Amino acid sequence: MEWKTLALELVLMPLVAFIVGMAMVLMMRKIAAKLQRRVGPPLLQPLYDIVKLHAKQTQVSHGLIHEIGIVMAIGGYVAAETLLPVPGMNGIAAQGGLIALLYMTMIPSLGLALGVGQCANPNGSIGISRALTAMLAYDVPLVIVIFGVAFHYGTINLVDMIATQQAGGVATWGAAQMPLLAIAGLFAMQGMLGKQPFEIYVAPAEIATGPMVEMGGKFLGGLFVMQCFQLYTAAVLYVTLFLGGGENWATFLVKSFAVLAIPVTIAMVFPRYRTEDLVRLMWKWPVMLGLLGLAFILP
Amino acid sequence: MSALDKIQVREERLPPSKGQAQAGKGTNPLANVFDELINFARSRSLFMLHYCTGCGAIELPPAMTSRFDMERLGVQPMVSPRQADILLVTGYVSVKTLKRVILTYEQMSAPKYVIGICSCTVNGGMYWQSYATAKKLNDYLPVDIYIAGCMPRPEAVIAGLRDLIENIKHGEANSWKDYYQRYDHYLGNQQRLFGEDWQTPTNVIGEARHYGLFGPETLGAHTALLEQYQRPLDALDMKIEIPELQRFQRP
Numbered sequence: 211m212e213w214k215t216l217a218l219e220l221v222l223m224p225l226v227a228f229i230v231g232m233a234m235v236l237m238m239r240k241i242a243a244k245l246q247r248r249v250g251p252p253l254l255q256p257l258y259d260i261v262k263l264h265a266k267q268t269q270v271s272h273g274l275i276h277e278i279g280i281v282m283a284i285g286g287y288v289a290a291e292t293l294l295p296v297p298g299m300n301g302i303a304a305q306g307g308l309i310a311l312l313y314m315t316m317i318p319s320l321g322l323a324l325g326v327g328q329c330a331n332p333n334g335s336i337g338i339s340r341a342l343t344a345m346l347a348y349d350v351p352l353v354i355v356i357f358g359v360a361f362h363y364g365t366i367n368l369v370d371m372i373a374t375q376q377a378g379g380v381a382t383w384g385a386a387q388m389p390l391l392a393i394a395g396l397f398a399m400q401g402m403l404g405k406q407p408f409e410i411y412v413a414p415a416e417i418a419t420g421p422m423v424e425m426g427g428k429f430l431g432g433l434f435v436m437q438c439f440q441l442y443t444a445a446v447l448y449v450t451l452f453l454g455g456g457e458n459w460a461t462f463l464v465k466s467f468a469v470l471a472i473p474v475t476i477a478m479v480f481p482r483y484r485t486e487d488l489v490r491l492m493w494k495w496p497v498m499l500g501l502l503g504l505a506f507i508l509p
Numbered sequence: 510m511s512a513l514d515k516i517q518v519r520e521e522r523l524p525p526s527k528g529q530a531q532a533g534k535g536t537n538p539l540a541n542v543f544d545e546l547i548n549f550a551r552s553r554s555l556f557m558l559h560y561c562t563g564c565g566a567i568e569l570p571p572a573m574t575s576r577f578d579m580e581r582l583g584v585q586p587m588v589s590p591r592q593a594d595i596l597l598v599t600g601y602v603s604v605k606t607l608k609r610v611i612l613t614y615e616q617m618s619a620p621k622y623v624i625g626i627c628s629c630t631v632n633g634g635m636y637w638q639s640y641a642t643a644k645k646l647n648d649y650l651p652v653d654i655y656i657a658g659c660m661p662r663p664e665a666v667i668a669g670l671r672d673l674i675e676n677i678k679h680g681e682a683n684s685w686k687d688y689y690q691r692y693d694h695y696l697g698n699q700q701r702l703f704g705e706d707w708q709t710p711t712n713v714i715g716e717a718r719h720y721g722l723f724g725p726e727t728l729g730a731h732t733a734l735l736e737q738y739q740r741p742l743d744a745l746d747m748k749i750e751i752p753e754l755q756r757f758q759r760p
Contacts, residue, residue: 239580248578252553255583261550262594268619268720270591418588426591426618 219299220292224439227291230463231438232256234445237467238474245478256438263431270426272329279325280425280432286317287439293368294446297456300369308356308366315402315443318436319345322421329424337420340411340485341404347489348401348408351496355395358504359451362388372455384452390503392452397496399444399473401488406477408492410485445470544680551594551620552677553583555670558593558617560610563600565627565660572663584670590616595673598646600660601629601636604702607643611699614650614688615711619720621685622653622673626666631655648698651684689717690724697731706738 235256243250271277293311295303319341326334362384363371375383385392401408411420425433445466449455453469456462483491557579559569573579573586587593590613602610614623625646628634633644646652653676656669676682688695692713700707714732717723 243578243580247575249581250578251580251583255554258550258554258583261547262554265547265550266618266620268716270616270618414588419592422592423589424591426589430592 215301219301223294223296223299223302224288224291226296227287227294227442228435228438230466231440231442232260234441234467234470235434235438237471238441241471241474242478245475256434260431260434263434264428266427269428270424271429272424275328276325276424276429279321279323279328280429282321282324283318283436284432284439286314286321287436287443289317290314290443291439294443295368295372295450295455296446297458297462304367304369306368308360308368311368311447312352312356316345318440322433325429326421326424331424333417333419333423334421336417337411337413337423341421343485344401344404344408344411344488347492348398350493351394351500352398352402354497354500354504355391355398355451358388358391358500358507359384361504362507368450372450375454376457380454383454388452388503388507390499390506394496394500394503395448395452396472397492397499399448400476401492402444403440403473403477405473407480407483408488409477410482410488413482441470442466548678548680552674555582555584555595555622555674555677556587556593557584557595557597558587558590558613559597559599560613561599562602562606562610563627563629565599565629568626568660568663568666569597569599572666577663577667579667579670582667582670582674590614591618593617594621596621596623596650597626598623598630598650599626601627601634601639602643602646603641604643605641607649608703608707611649612709612711615709615713619685620677620682622677622682623650623684624654624656624669624673625652626656626661626669628657628659631657634659643702649695649702651687651695653682653684686722689713689720689722689727691726692717693726693729693731696735697729700731700734705734708735708739710742 236251236253239255240250290311292302293306293314323338323342326338359371360366363374365371371384380386404412412422413420417423422430422433448469449462449465453465456465559566561569571577579585584595590596594617596610596614596617598610614621623646625631629636629642630646630652633639633642636642637644643649654669654673656665658665661669673682696707696713714727717727
């Protein structure tokens with residue numbers, strides 16, 4: 211791989227992810243507004259929020275680990291973006307693979323836990339313990355889904371998976387070949403996004419947004435950037451595994467936004483589960499669906 | 510003569526500092542582009558901490574939800590003072606509540622704005638004769654916008670927010686600087702109400718020094734009194750209060 215294309219991809223892919231991610235945040239807030247019969251935020255609202263938060267004039271830091279934690283949270287996702295194949299920029303993704311990508315998506319939660327730990331706010335500690343429990347809950351179905359998909363395609367290389375799906379047309383898409391795993395994957399994605407039925411660790415009225423309680427100014431701005439990356443990562447990963455990736459940017463973006471609209475729409479009409487109910491639900495239904503899906507795939 | 514009657518009320522408000530507006534006049538026309546962009550982003554994205562002290566709080570849910578929808582102006586509720594830009598004080602503040610309001614205000618990161626909703630924050634309203642109620646919020650915190658009324662309708666709340674947005678866009682909503690620059694004045698009023706050993710965990714003078722917001726009236730007689738009484742912040746000692754677990758603790 212030539213160093214020029216490498217450098218270009220390293221710079222361009224997180225940038226594209228950030229811009230698309232901001233559009234996804236806007237879509238999420240617009241869907242919420244439409245479901246509540248409101249007008250909703252203007253077009254550039256996510257950008258205004260991020261600019262404003264980074265332009266705060268007094269910043270309250272709780273120490274070095276607080277700042278490093280936020281950098282880890284964003285950095286993990288920036289690394290994950292470069293490993294996601296998008297139309298036209300597959301170089302690093304071909305070298306990486308599914309396992310490396312999964313490792314990268316774990317880093318933000320751990321970085322956030324570090325940063326919140328230094329804040330020494332009880333609400334934050336409760337929030338982060340719930341967040342890590344939720345991670346434990348949704349990782350079991352996620353790993354089953356990832357294993358099933360990798361077994362089905364016979365590779366952990368995301369670029370090869372897309373090539374297989376695009377060569378055979380819609381009938382060879384992951385969602386058509388492994389519908390049960392696709393449904394279990396949707397469950398896991400909902401947990402990964404931390405949206406409404408599974409957002410006990412944020413719980414604004416109860417523990418004051420949990421991990422974010424001591425984050426102001428640039429720290430909260432960093433978490434807003436992280437949210438853009440998080441939505442993008444989840445949507446693109448699902449599109450890559452089950453919907454045949456993108457032939458070009460138009461179909462790629464349409465698929466990503468459509469995939470994301472499903473959990474967001476579900477989120478806005480549901481109340482939330484308690485932590486133990488979340489673990490019970492996650493370890494029961496998506497795991498059963500996933501194992502059933504595995505039984506169809508395995509020879 | 511009660512302690513409340515001794516409060517010296519200062520009528521005039523300092524004009525907002527014109528530093529930002531005049532910095533680049535006559536020089537490069539693009540010199541202020543970045544500041545103007547930031548001011549615009551600030552005006553269009555306001556996170557609001559509603560400290561619901563009184564009856565005005567009931568007018569906020571309709572202003573936030575589908576009927577009047579604050580989010581189209583970029584205003585949305587937040588739950589912790591660290592994240593918030595606006596402190597909404599809705600209704601009367603009793604002396605006990607005012608302590609919490611001041612603690613909350615000092616924890617917010619600047620630029621921060623205070624909105625007083627209802628007549629009670631303007632002049633005490635129907636609680637004028639109450640011994641336990643702070644009368645003018647502006648004596649204790651720098652208020653940006655008052656929305657008068659008993660209670661103001663959601664339209665009035667939205668109109669007030671629009672005024673604040675205009676002020677921020679033109680760089681005129683600088684009363685948070687006033688709190689640093691005239692800290693002695695505000696602290697003096699607070700001390701008259703809470704007693705002379707009043708103190709908060711936030712080091713306002715240190716922040717003013719760090720961020721270059723020191724004014725001629727930051728230090729004075731009242732801050733000298735504060736230094737006299739100030740105790741250093743100690744960490745709370747860790748104790749397990751669960752009786753079942755205390756068996757396992759070493760004596």
